Amino acid sequence: MSEVLVLVEHVDGEIKKVTFELLTAARALGEPSAVVVGTSGTAAKLKESLAQYGAEKVYVAESDDATGYLVTPKVDVLAALVGAKSPVAVLVAATADGKEVAGRLAARTGSGLLVDAVGLEGEGGVTAVQSIFGGAFTVKSQATTGTPVVSVRPGGVEAAEASGAAAEEVVEVPATDAAKATRITGVEPIVGGDRPELTEASIVVSGGRGVGAAEKFDVVEKLADSLGAAVGASRAAVDSGYYPAQFQVGQTGKTVSPQLYVALGISGAIQHRAGMQTSKTIVAVNKDAEAPIFEIADFGVVGDLFAVAPQLTDEVAKRKG
């Protein structure tokens, strides 16, 4: 069986969940080979988890340049592997970095670029399943040339374990051409809290402008915590400074598709809906009976979120006992 390259996303010696989703998706196409680009010693820490999700091979590309420059070291490594191994496809996460890696790699290797897939099919060539315009259309597409390079949306595929050999093979990180590259001079990572990742959570509770103030956002957080949910926000809430930008749900924020989405004080503008309308169940609380969010809510309460949400939080706590 031919191999499928999977670019591993990792921070501080830990693999991001999306990588397990990519390894799972890769198994529909061939044998997954994980590609680790990082500083020396990185792959050793990641190997075991990669094996647990079916990586047959682990390409180890380690050097100082690997983390000293933006995007291009990963492209350099993947391009060399595409040349040497002729994989059936290359999968990367559809994150900010991943989308850029995928684009450059496709351009450099003369390959077809398939963006933001939510699924992959291996029958009759590599087919990417995409959900576009906020889930209004499901599209299937294929590359017409080269090695298909696919970016896969975090949370798009469900990760499933499978054991792999994770045989290591060291590969070179090509030297960086400093004139064409961008140096990374510092990083300020977001310190994740105890709540689940927005794109990974099975329940998301979001607050909008109706929350009214940053100090009051704890009404959203408390409900989220009682449900074990992630917290999201509308763009109006982010723009008003109620909640940080990385929690924005919608057209220009994250796309989420949880089992349950709870919208508190969110009007349901089309751009917000674009990021959440594929949720399994939608519950909305809004004091305006005409708010468009009710057009897509499975269960809506016309009322004040400051009365309804705390009561719901208590009810959930009671049931948990």
Added chain:
Amino acid sequence: MPNIVVLVKQVPDTYSERKLSDSDHTLDRESADAVLDEINERAVEEALLIKEAQGGEVTVLSVGPDRATEAIRKALSMGADKALHVSDEALHGSCVIQTSKVIAAAIGKVDSVDLVIAGNEATDGRSGAVPAILAELLGYPQLTHARKVEIDGTSIKVTRETDEGLTHLEASLPAVVSVGEKINEPRYPSFKGIMAAKKKPVQTLTIADLGIDAGSVGLGSATSKVVEVAPKPPRAAGQRVEDEGDGGSRIAEYLVGQKII
């Protein structure tokens, strides 16, 4: 005095219904209202801020159908100096890579470019890859998803903001920058700006003008093809109740009924 090219794209207004054409699965650009993509207003704004501080010239570049002139005029009315518009029937159905090649060729038509500024992600295709692909094709450094841009002589510093947090970047010019949603608040065109924009030069180019062969662009030679399209049925509204002091409990009952809690 940086010479700046700002890349703008006309997109279907996200407020209107967006569709794919039945015949060839490309974006149905006729069915929806078209607007200058909001992120590109921020790209134009950033270029104007740099120009106001350091001088130089701002050229708007767009690849798209004739109608894209509206988006170009908007950018000019905000204060950009001139524009290039690549418009050609042959471009219909082009993929991201082909489009990037056309943009790169058009950038080559502008004298001594120091900086290319784009949006980080278009609201229609959401590929979020054109700026990086351009950097690849032009051999420029990419400083993408910018929240802050500082230019000092021939060096550039950018604070990149993504879900990972902030990354501080440095490179030398010429470079490609893409801006994020939180970088600035775009100005509204003034009446004077709108009047002045009517007289600003807009050069229209075909792909032949760029030395590109018609056979290498468009649907027929795109690097990817759509093999199937299925519209999702719209969601229907469910139950809606007034809160009579029991709103929270009623949601809880509903969730229990759905076996969610």
